[in-house]
Amino acid sequence: MDRTVSIISKNFKKYNIESIDEYLSLGGFKALEKAFDLGPKGIINELNASGLRGRGGAAYPTGKKWEQASRVPGHRKVIICNADEGEPATFKDRYLLQYDPYKVIEGMIIAAITFNANEGYIYIREEYKYLHDKFRRAIQLSKEKGFLGENILNNGFNFDITVFSGAGAYVCGESTALIESMEGKSGRPRLKLNRTSEKGLYQLPTLANNVETLAAVTSILYTGGEEYGKYGTPSSRGTKLISLCGNVNRPGAYEVPFGVTLREIVYDIGGGIKEGKALKFLQLGGASGAIVPPSLLDLKYCYEELGNKGIDIGSGAVLVADETNRVVDFLKSVQDFFLHESCGKCTPCREGNRQITKILNRFVTGEGSVEDLKTIERFSNVMKYASFCGLGKTAPTALLSAIEHFPIEFYQQIHRVRKTS
Ligand SMILES: Cc1cc2nc3c(=O)[nH]c(=O)nc-3n(C[C@H](O)[C@H](O)[C@H](O)COP(=O)(O)O)c2cc1C
Ligand code: SF4
Structure with missing residues (x-):
């Protein structure tokens, strides 16, 4: 039985992204026309009806986020599409950029109408360099057809998008670190004294969303919020x-x-x-x-x-x-990633990752101890609760869940020392 569906991914591999006409023939930019008719309130109603939650990781309801953001005053406002996608094993945003960039562009314009923003940026990770020019081309073609630029579709609304390249740091996917790096500073998370929607890029009101969230917005306006919300479970809709x-x-x-x-x-x-x-x-x-x-x-x-x-x-x-994977080896690769990616701003994450790596190495080589196991659990819990941003808070998740579900894999690495000593 095929358990996949085809709503956000409807256009994957169905058209040549060099041709905006092919996108138009698949119903492209119809959602945008609808968005102009609906206006900000109508768009937010559709999103609330759909039950969409942010797809960048935090799962905050998008309708609620946009409703709160739409109330923020300001003459100069910014939309950011977060295409950093630095999470290992994650590549779904790449598929959207690669196979349906106009759907993302359309979602960004709909966000701009809702937020009343005239400037848009898409922050694409450095490793997706081969997609930067393709996306720029899609922007250019959209502009030529009157979907971007001045007086979009004769609605008196102006909006443009610029491609911004990340430099390859995982933490720069965190929206405030992303903004810092766009401002030319080192990519470290900000102390959140204000919401990004109030003071984001250059202290301007900024609405930042994930690639998939924005593509989903386009699909929702196209199919209707209620219709999209029929998929899924009562509280995880879509x-x-x-x-x-x-x-x-x-x-x-x-x-x-x-x-x-x-x-x-x-x-x-x-x-x-x-x-x-x-x-x-x-x-x-x-x-x-x-x-x-x-x-x-x-x-x-x-x-x-x-x-x-x-x-x-x-x-x-x-x-x-x-079955051929050893849990401790896998955790070691996860741990090496976090040790490398910790930005060093706060002690729990900077030092916690360093110490956990050292201890985990002992389990990999069969030199762990019961005391070590207790120590990594203790350090992990400190990181989980005391780290400054989501990177440090979630870095020990795999480790703690592995200790819960696979304790034997750790104990085996202790016993080996006893046997040989
Ligand atoms: C360490 C870290 C990395 C993140 N990386 C990404 C990312 O690559 N892409 C993304 O959309 N959100 C990422 N986020 C989440 C963003 O901070 C933010 O919640 C999200 O972009 C908001 O968009 P959404 O409401 O559409 O989900 C990351 C968060 C953290 C803590
Ligand atoms: S938790 Fe702290 S050290 Fe780790 S990435 Fe976030 S701010 Fe940087």
Whole structure:
């Protein structure tokens, strides 16, 4: 049974992005026309009806975020599309940029109408350099057709988009660090004294959203909020793009309705584990996400059912690891990532990552101790509660969930020392 759906991903590989006419023939920019008719309030009503939540990781309701933002006064306002996508195992935003850039552009213009902004930026990670010019071309073609620039579709509204290249730091996906880096400062999160919607880029009112969120806005206006909201579960409505990867037969970006089970994702959509091997664990939401054992495969992929088990959907990554993977080795690679990406601004994350890496190395080589296990749990909890931003708060998630579900893998690495000493 095919458990995928085709709403946000409807146009993937269906048209040549060099041709805006092909996008138009698929109903492109119809959502924008509707947005002008609806106006800001009508757009927000559609988003509220759809139940859309931000797809950048925090899952804040988009209708509510835009409603709050639309009340912020200001003559010069900014829209930012967050295409940093630095979360390991996550590539669903890349699919949107690569196969349907106009849908993202359309979503940005709809955001601009709602927020009354005339300036837009898309912050694309450096590693997607090959997409920068393609996106610039899509902007140019949209401008030539009157969808961007001055007096858009004769509605007296002006809006333009500039491509901004990130420099490859994971923390720059965090919206305030992203803004700092756009201002030419080092990419470190800001103390949030004000909302970004009030004081963001250059202290201007700024509305920042994820690529998938903005593409979903276009699809929602096109199909109607109620209609989109019919997919999913009562409290996780709609659909989600997932990045399925690892030891699975059919990796790729797929759109699923919320409520599909993890088992369906791995075995029906992903075609099961490569070479018929057994599943060892999943990691959901990228490096900052939890390790999920096979016993939880029948959980529904939705915010509430996973949330009840302390698992976040996050960026939508679903990484599959087969029986040949050792949990401690996997955690070591996750830990190396966070050690490298910690920006160093706050002590819990800077020092916590350093110390946890040292201790984890001992488990990898079979030199761990019971005391070590207690220490990494203690340090992890300090990081979780005392780190300055989401990077440090979520860095120990995989480790803590692995200790919960796979304690034996740690104890085996202690016993080996006893045997040999
Ligand atoms: C360390 C870190 C990295 C992040 N990376 C991204 C990212 O690559 N893309 C993204 O859209 N949001 C990312 N976020 C979340 C953003 O801060 C922000 O919540 C999101 O872009 C808001 O958009 P949304 O409401 O559409 O989800 C990251 C957050 C943290 C803490
Ligand atoms: S939690 Fe880590 S990434 Fe975030 S501010 Fe602190 S040191 Fe930087």
